Amino acid sequence: MEEKYIPKGVEEKWQKFWEANKSFKAVEDKNRKKYYLLEMFPYPSGRIHMGHVRNYSIGDVVARFKRMRGFNVLHPMGWDAFGMPAENAAIQHKSHPAEWTYENIAYMRGQLKKMGLSYDWDRELATCDVEYYKWEQLIFLQMYKKGLAYKKTSFVNWCPTCETVLANEQVEEGCCWRCDSEVKQKELDQWSFKITDYAEELLDYTYKLPGWPERVLTMQRNWIGKSFGCEIDFPLEGHLAKIRVFTTRQDTLFGATFMSLAPEHPMALELTTPEKRAEVEAFIDKVQKTEKAKRTAEDFEKEGVFTGSFCINPVTNRRMPVYLANFVLTDYGTGAVMAVPTHDQRDFEFAGKYGLPLQVVIEPEGEKLDPQTMECAVTAEGIMVNSGQFDGLTSSEAKERIADYLEKEGIGRKTVNFRLRDWGISRQRYWGNPIPVINCELCGVVPVPEKDLPVVLPMDATFSGEGGNPLARVEAFVNTTCPQCGEAARRETDTMDTFVESSWYFLRYCCPDFFSGPLDKARAEYWMSVDQYIGGIEHAVLHLLYARFFTKVLRDLGYIDIDEPFINLLTQGMVIKDGAKMSKSKGNVVDPNALIEKYGADTARLFSLFAAPPEKDLDWSDQGVDGSFRFLNRVWKLAYETLPLIEGASSLDADTLSEEGKALRRAVHKTIRKVSEDIEDRFHFNTAIAAVMELVNAIQSFEPKNDPRHAPVLKEAIESVVLLLTPIAPHFAEELWEGLGHAGGVEKAGWPTFDPSAAVDEELLIVVQVNGKLRGKVTVQAAAGEDEVKGAALADEKVKAFMEGKSVRKVIYVPGKLVNIVVG
RNA sequence: GCCCGGAUGGCGGAAUUGGUAGACGCAAGGGACUUAAAAUCCCUCGGCCGCAAGGCUGUGCCGGUUCGACCCCGGCUCCGGGCACCA
CATH class of the missing domain: 3.90.740.10 (Valyl/Leucyl/Isoleucyl-tRNA synthetase, editing domain)
Known part of the structure; x- marks a missing residue:
């Protein structure tokens, strides 16, 4: 292995390795326990931002950890690709929304790959692909048949800037959730989904989602408002x-x-x-x-x-x-x-x-x-x-x-x-999924026959920024014939709210290459529900409520047999710098590209995870990033220097270890236990990383390193550090793992096994209090009984001084921890 | 107004079930190495008193429960978020 840690080369090498080996390809296998991990997919706005870096780093730790634990992990990525910014960009740059969107996707895909995220890229999807949205049109038609999609004239929230309708949920304090302009009331004919039919069930299940943050459930309950x-x-x-x-x-x-x-x-x-x-x-x-x-x-x-x-x-x-x-x-x-x-x-x-x-x-x-x-x-x-x-x-x-x-x-x-209203999905925009209906003067609203799907969004629209929906001006699209009476008729030019796409993409990931329907039931059933969903709190009501609704609709349409899409939900906090959310106007933006260029993806990941637990806001600190980079360098150096000492080490024999050896081994296994629990049960990656840092400090100060008897212990210690860091800094871990003489990729080695017998303390430090105040500490054999420990505590010189002239009223013993002597 | 969170060193944070408050990291100060700097390594690092040993004090504020409270209970203050004329 190299003497110096140079991230760039290491990261490129392993990204190639993963790609060539399809390391993260997920294949359905009934004999293996599945784990579906999902982060909210991004809107392809141009480049990723630090919020994405954080979100996807968190997700990737869990994905890699679960994979090392032997789960068959589904970890997909895709693009929430319809939406207004694409249209605005088209007007500005005199291009086409599709062009802008696909260029952004290509660029952002490259950025995500540079982050070393362990996605199964074979399942990638973009909601603006006709192969995706055509199935949504089919679902729409089936909802229409059941009366779950209907048209009505009503007063709607109208955003004059976006020139489109907004759902109630998309109005924040009377303003548009996207562009912040004041929302007006306008009477319009528009399409709605009957989410109110599911109000009762949506509410009921908020009491059956123990893996969701309570505040998200509360927000949904308030929104439903029974x-x-x-x-x-x-x-x-x-x-x-x-x-x-x-x-x-x-x-x-x-x-x-x-x-x-x-x-x-x-x-x-x-x-x-x-x-x-x-x-x-x-x-x-x-x-x-x-x-x-x-x-x-x-x-x-x-x-x-x-x-x-x-x-x-x-x-x-x-x-x-x-x-x-x-x-x-x-x-x-x-x-x-x-x-x-x-x-x-x-x-x-x-x-x-x-x-x-x-x-x-x-x-x-x-x-x-x-x-x-x-x-x-x-x-x-x-x-x-x-x-x-x-x-x-x-x-x-x-x-x-x-x-x-x-x-x-x-x-x-x-x-x-109920306070909940039906979900108005009509949007007077071009860059969205066309609502598959035809308006006939004789027959009224006629759904497009299923055999005529998809209604393809025409590419030859013009984008001037004036005159409303560009789709309505594409004559070849608008003019059609009525499927019922054959007379000339006009196509619906409203497109669907983009929240419709994000309401079922997690299902399509289970079978993105299925071409005879929206979902391959067997595969969807294997993977669903999502075991862990991770994303921003801003979707607490909107996206998460719609996705729950859609899941229930698809269940009732017979596509799946699950009631809820997301078993566990983690809502991560914002990335803050200098006391404010990162934004161009505040000038406090950290560019992921520059960060990766300077330190590498592993440092970016490490710091994102170390600076705060995921649900809290993360205060970005450039010095903190330096610190994370320093840590990786220390580990690298330690491995490099330890390598010659452990090459050819004999296998570890726990019975013949020296005291120092036993102590180091104890530290190793206590760390394995702590890191496993922190990642698996709590998602507290910051404390997991702190524990690894402590172990590294312990290995560094371990002496004497060059005693051949210690080689097996040292080897186990340094290898454990590498394995424990794998989900967090994967390229770095791969390179060290190879350097330590292992081939075939570090994830193959599996998560290190905690050995309880190695972690057992032989001696315990017992805290001694007098009247609840800390007065001394005594060391006892782990096997010592209550009387023995109490005796040792009472015999302690410092403790005695505080008991002088007083009589002992009571002695409280907390096994393995503390003795409190009550005197008076 | 109602409903959720939260408040711990100079800073980010830790303390998982009521049992050593401040892990880990950052910043700062001192030292080693160096012609010098960077990098690296070592030491100190809540406050007050003390040469020291050590003592006192300390988790937003006031009170309570307990042998023992950052943690539980009651009452406040401040900060953040959600909902808000929902009949």
Whole structure:
């Protein structure tokens, strides 16, 4: 082996070796235990960034570790390749999104290969390949058949910059999740997936995913937003129709004094009396023009308008004026709210503003409430008053009893409501998967027959940046004939949200070369579910919820038999430098290329893993990188210097070792145990690396090294270091492993075996406390019994000094660890 | 407002089940080697007192449980994240 560690040559050599030997090819094998490890695939934006380096380094440690442990590991990589930046780049550079995308993929693939990541590149896929997206079109058609994909006209989130629709999940604080411009409401015809059909199951399974971080599950539960309550029908004065409300507070029904409807409520105009018409229309217009961001802001004033109509409280027969109110959401519940100003703060403020009546129906125990003097609504539980037969009950009891009463009287029913809305997937963009339907003037919406798939995205579009969706201007694409009636018809030009592609790519990885359907059931079944999924926390709701939904849909379509795609989820933290997320504008970006050029991929990997545990943010430090590089150099030097001492070493005989030899061996096996546990159970690579560093320090200071009796121990020690570093710094480990005289690749050697008998301490250091304070330390034989240890502790000179003049009350013994003497 | 996290040396972090707080690394200081520097190696490194042995103190703040608390409980402060007029 070389005397000096020169990363570049070493890394190129082993990357070639892995490629030539197909070292990471995954082949289905029923006789072997599989392990599916997946990192979220990247968008091919141009070059990889430090977040990718971190994400993929973490994943690669696990993949290589599991492989060394004998698992049949599937570790694939691909490209989330549809999306807007490609279109923007096309406009800017007067090129084509496909060209830009495939160039980026080629470049980034090269970067990932330079990182030495152990992917099975034979399974690589790009979602913009027709071989991928055509299957998605087929799935769409099958969902359409089942009513899971449908078209509806509704108000949608419209991003004026991206000129496209956004799903609710893609709106952050009223702004586009991608470009940050303010989202407007626009009425559009668009395609949706019926994720709400799966709301209950998606929620249920959040309680059956113990391998997911609790906060991700909480975020999903909040997003699904299940709540229990009642639907109640309020008759209208002078109308046959009724207004249906949803409430979780049916216990306050006797206090409902007016009605609030969303301005978009279908009956809003119908209920408006002629003299109120102008005022109501002006109000609706005003609300709709208000940006959603402002509308949901904290200090946004509650406003409304009286429609002129009245409804009747079905239990009190009170006449309730019907208002439109700007804070009532059209798409939650029924878009209508029974207003109880005494027990709901929003209704309280609204009633104050418009002089509407207040009726107290719940009083805190032992307290009277006077509507004249109330300063805010009282939402707490209490005792029922002014509620007829329910007076005197606690409000929680009344909740049940009133619900039963409503059902019995046919006024209402118990119901469950979800906050989750259907997933709007129409995007008015070119660079996406065309929705495979045809709009016929005679037949309406006609799905493209399965035999006519794929609907290929035409390449001859022009990208000017003006005039909306470029796809809609490709005449040859748009003009077609209706599959039903044969008349001229127009193709749908909306493409699918790119989150659709990422909702099932992990399934396609199981069989990317299967050409007779989306999934080869046998192969998908062998690999799925993903045993470990790793990615950024920013996808806690969006991608991870959609992927769960899609998995369940594909199960119900008969493609697979699993309920959940990802057994274990690890969400890694951001990469931070100088206190902020790396970004061009802050000028704190570290370029992976430069890093690899200067130190090599192994140092980049080592530092990414060592600086912080994966779920925490990682503070990038250039000096820290130096430190990691220094460590590798130290190990290299140590191996180089040890090599002549261990060549021809006899096999290790544990019984004839010297004391020093035993001690080093103990360190080796304790380290093997610790590193194994840290990687396998905790993903705490930082402490695993620290443990290896400690072992290296121990080997360095081990003396005498040149005693031939120590050769077998030294050999085991240095080889263990190399094996333990293999998942972390693979090229480096390969080179040393070869240098130490082994052929065929280091992963073949397998993960080192922990020998419990070698790790057993012969002597134990026992901490001695007096009244809980550390006062001394004694060394005892490992076999020493409780009395013996206590005796040794009590006999310790320093300990005695602290016991002087006091009597021993109690002696606590923690086996193998500590003695605490309580005196007083 | 509600729901999650988190707070430990100059810095990143460790302490896995309530049992030696500060592992490992970075930075800093001192020394060796060198004509010199780099690299490398050795030593010191929470605070206070002390020549030293050693002692006291210390994990955001206040209190509690315990023989013993960074860890458990109650109450705060600050920081980060998510949701937010969800009826």
